[in-house]
Amino acid sequence: MKVKVKRYDPETGREGYDTFDIAPEAGMTVLDALFVIQNSHDDSLAFRYACRGAICGSCAMLINKVPRLACRTQVARLLDGSDSVELKPYPAIEGGLEGGEEWNPAEEILIEPLPHHKVLKDLVVDMEKFFCFYRAVEPVLKPAGELPEREFRMEAGAVRELEEYTNCILCGACVGACPVNSRAGEYLGPAALAKLYRFHIDTREAADDSRLLPANSATGWWGCEFHTNCMRVCPKKVRPNVGIGSARRRLTEIGKEPPEFKKSK
Numbered sequence: 001m002k003v004k005v006k007r008y009d010p011e012t013g014r015e016g017y018d019t020f021d022i023a024p025e026a027g028m029t030v031l032d033a034l035f036v037i038q039n040s041h042d043d044s045l046a047f048r049y050a051c052r053g054a055i056c057g058s059c060a061m062l063i064n065k066v067p068r069l070a071c072r073t074q075v076a077r078l079l080d081g082s083d084s085v086e087l088k089p090y091p092a093i094e095g096g097l098e099g100g101e102e103w104n105p106a107e108e109i110l111i112e113p114l115p116h117h118k119v120l121k122d123l124v125v126d127m128e129k130f131f132c133f134y135r136a137v138e139p140v141l142k143p144a145g146e147l148p149e150r151e152f153r154m155e156a157g158a159v160r161e162l163e164e165y166t167n168c169i170l171c172g173a174c175v176g177a178c179p180v181n182s183r184a185g186e187y188l189g190p191a192a193l194a195k196l197y198r199f200h201i202d203t204r205e206a207a208d209d210s211r212l213l214p215a216n217s218a219t220g221w222w223g224c225e226f227h228t229n230c231m232r233v234c235p236k237k238v239r240p241n242v243g244i245g246s247a248r249r250r251l252t253e254i255g256k257e258p259p260e261f262k263k264s265k
């Protein structure tokens with residue numbers, strides 16, 4: 001099989017695509033394929049990974065024009081087309097490849113860096129802005145009132161609701177798939193907003209809606225256009241768009257939506 005990889009060398013400034021011929025193996029993931037390339041074809045190829053088990057979130061990249069985790073994407077399913085994901089269009093996945101390069105999806109796997117992040121080298125992107133937005137939502141539990149002597153007790157339903165959001169591994173795939181993030185650099189993005197929503201619904205915090213307010217703006221909850229690409233690419237089945245919609249409904253209920261987003265009644 002052929003694997004076409006987007007390259008960028010910060011030392012020489014060279015940009016472009018390299019195509020490698022490698023033998024597919026049963027159970028091979030895209031990350032495995034990158035190791036074969038690095039070990040047998042070009043040891044200068046740079047990519048990021050840690051756990052190899054869809055836990056650390058460090059291997060998100062654009063694979064066949066869909067943001068995915070390299071370590072959980074099977075090459076066989078890319079080649080037979082059974083792993084296709086429909087996304088609302090945005091610049092990184094539309095049109096041809098840079099430099100007029102050709103890509104034949106029937107024969108080649110295409111691997112590019114995660115969109116909407118600065119590329120440091122080849123498939124390694126700078127996640128600083130992503131984590132800056134993550135830190136901006138203060139992702140720490142702020143318990144209301146006195147701390148219990150032992151553990152907090154939570155209802156099973158509340159835990160289940162929370163779990164969808166605590167499953168996030170901060171891979172950034174949703175941000176790389178978000179059409180708003182492609183053009184609005186200050187939009188907090190689906191991952192940070194999903195994290196903020198996670199603390200809003202946490203029954204251990206004060207139920208006073210104060211958690212919603214720091215993102216009560218066009219660069220927060222109100223920037224989302226509900227393209228739903230975020231939930232389509234999330235490897236952990238988080239649905240940031242659902243949390244964002246709930247947050248907006250709550251802000252409207254309590255009369256706190258920003259004036260420019262107020263619907264006339």
Ligand code: SF4
Pocket residue numbers: 167168169170171172173174175190191194230233234235236237238240
């Ligand atoms: S919400 Fe999903 S896609 Fe987005 S950072 Fe978390 S795990 Fe990754």
Ligand code: FES
Pocket residue numbers: 048049050051052053054055056057058059060069070071072
């Ligand atoms: S290597 Fe950890 S999520 Fe892929």
